Amino acid sequence: MSQAQRLRIVITKPEETGESSLLYHGEGILLSWSDDCRLGMRLSLRLDSGPEGVDWHPLSGVDADNNAGEVVMVTVWAIADDECLQDARKATRRSTPFYLLPPVKQSQIKCRLDEDFRKWTRLAAPGLLPADELPEDMLTPIQYAEQFVRAYCQVESRSEMSHDTATGFAARERWREIMRMYDEHRRG
Numbered sequence: 257m258s259q260a261q262r263l264r265i266v267i268t269k270p271e272e273t274g275e276s277s278l279l280y281h282g283e284g285i286l287l288s289w290s291d292d293c294r295l296g297m298r299l300s301l302r303l304d305s306g307p308e309g310v311d312w313h314p315l316s317g318v319d320a321d322n323n324a325g326e327v328v329m330v331t332v333w334a335i336a337d338d339e340c341l342q343d344a345r346k347a348t349r350r351s352t353p354f355y356l357l358p359p360v361k362q363s364q365i366k367c368r369l370d371e372d373f374r375k376w377t378r379l380a381a382p383g384l385l386p387a388d389e390l391p392e393d394m395l396t397p398i399q400y401a402e403q404f405v406r407a408y409c410q411v412e413s414r415s416e417m418s419h420d421t422a423t424g425f426a427a428r429e430r431w432r433e434i435m436r437m438y439d440e441h442r443r444g
Contacts, residue, residue, distance in 0.1 A: 389407045
């Protein structure tokens with residue numbers, strides 16, 4: 257599922273009687289999901305507090321002081337644009353549009369996957385960078401493009417573009433300049 261996927265969510269708590277108590281029934285959105293070998297699977301949902309949602313935390317009655325924890329069951333269905341439940345096989349991760357990606361991710365994609373961008377950096381570098389900052393000719397096309405972006409954005413690492421600092425802000429502005437120049441080049 258993609259981030260911001262609309263969901264139908266039911267949260268219940270099993271009781272000793274064999275029945276289940278309904279804690280939440282409504283809509284929400286998927287904020288993020290991931291899995292890795294260190295943290296395991298992680299899922300972040302935002303529950304709707306609108307007309308169908310609730311205005312209190314649905315887990316407020318769950319015993320948080322119990323060291324063993326308390327079992328709750330969460331059932332989730334993806335909702336399609338037509339408000340119908342979506343087939344689980346169709347609710348796969350969708351890619352985020354390029355223009356919505358952060359500059360660091362955009363630069364990674366352009367340097368590693370866009371052959372035309374890599375060629376353009378080799379053509380544009382002599383006119384855009386001082387001679388002492390030009391990437392070495394012996395680099396692979398990917399390495400050349402990465403070094404060009406770092407030099408033009410005036411950062412040691414492209415990850416600095418994500419920093420909330422003056423350097424990060426300036427680097428993001430320079431990245432937007434690179435993209436404007438590249439788009440103009442592509443349009444001819």
